[in-house]
Amino acid sequence: MIKVANLKKSFTGQAVLRDISLNVAPGELIVILGESGSGKSVFLQHLIGLLKPDSGSIEIDGVDITTLSERKLLKLRKNIGYLFQEGALYDFMTVYENIAFPLHEHTRLRLKEIKEKVLNILKLVGLEKAGMKFPSELSGGMRKRAALARSVVLDSKILFCDEPTSGLDPKKSKEISDLINDISRRSKCTTVITSHDIYNSFRIADRLVLIDHGQIIARGKPEEIELSSDPKVKEFLI
Ligand SMILES: Nc1ncnc2c1ncn2[C@@H]1O[C@H](COP(=O)(O)OP(=O)(O)OP(=O)(O)O)[C@@H](O)[C@H]1O
Ligand SMILES: [Mg+2]
Secondary structure, three states: OEEEEEEEEEEOOEEEEEEEEEEEOOOOEEEEEEOOOOOHHHHHHHHOOOOOOOEEEEEEOOEEHHHOOHHHHHHHHOOEEEEOOOOOOOOOOOHHHHHHHHHHHHOOOOHHHHHHHHHHHHHHOOOOOOOOOOHHHOOHHHHHHHHHHHHHOOOOOEEEEEOOOOOOOHHHHHHHHHHHHHHHHHOOOEEEEEEOOHHHHHHHOOEEEEEEOOEEEEEEOHHHHHOOOOHHHHHHHO
C-alpha cells in the first residue's frame, strides 16, 4: 500500500508539486498522465526517496519514507523495481550482465540460478537473442525492454516506470505497455507508471491520475475519466 499525503515540492521558488495526495492499493496499476513539465518524474523520484519533499508524507507499507536514512532507503529500493525515463542501462555491460547485476548485488543466488533467471526474463521480454549485445547495439524499443527486464528481475512487489513508451512508435509502445501490464498482473505488483501515452494508459490502467502543473486535476477508472466534463481533462484527452 502506498499513501501519499499533501506532498509539496518547490525548486528555487518554483512550485513543482502542489499538495499531491494519492493512495495506491496493493496490486493496483495506476498511470499518471500529464503534459511535459507537469511534475510526473519529480513525483516518482519522491516515491523512491531520490528527492525529499518540502512537506507531506509518503508511506510505503506503513513506513514514512520521507524521513528514512540513506541506508534504510537503499534497503527499501531493493524491494522496488524502477524503470528510469532514460532507461539507464550500463553501457559497458552486455544486456545479460545488466540484468544479472541486481541479482549479484542483492541476492545470494548461485551463478547457475542467476543464469536461469536472466535467461527466463530475457525470453519474457523477447530479447533472448540479444543477451550478448551492448546497449548501444540495441534499438530504442529493445533498450526499454532490457531496462524493464532489469527493473523486475528481483521480483519486487512494487514497480515504478517513468515514461516507458516515450520515443517509441505506436506498435512498440503497445508492446511495452502490454509487457508491463503482464508482468505487473502476473506478480501482483503495485505499479505506478507515468506517461503521455493516452491510448495505452487507458487500455492497461486500473485507475488514471491526471496531473497539471503539479496538481491532480482528475482521478478515476478509465471509463470515469473518459466521461469527465471538466474542460481541462477534455482538453488533455483530445
Ligand atoms: N532536480 C531538479 N531541480 C530543479 N528543477 C527540477 C528538477 N527536476 C525537475 N525540475 C523541474 O520540475 C518541473 C517538472 O519536471 P518533471 O521532470 O517532473 O516533468 P515531467 O512531467 O516528468 O515531464 P516529461 O513528461 O517531459 O518527462 C520542470 O519544470 C523541471 O524543470
Ligand atoms: Mg518525466
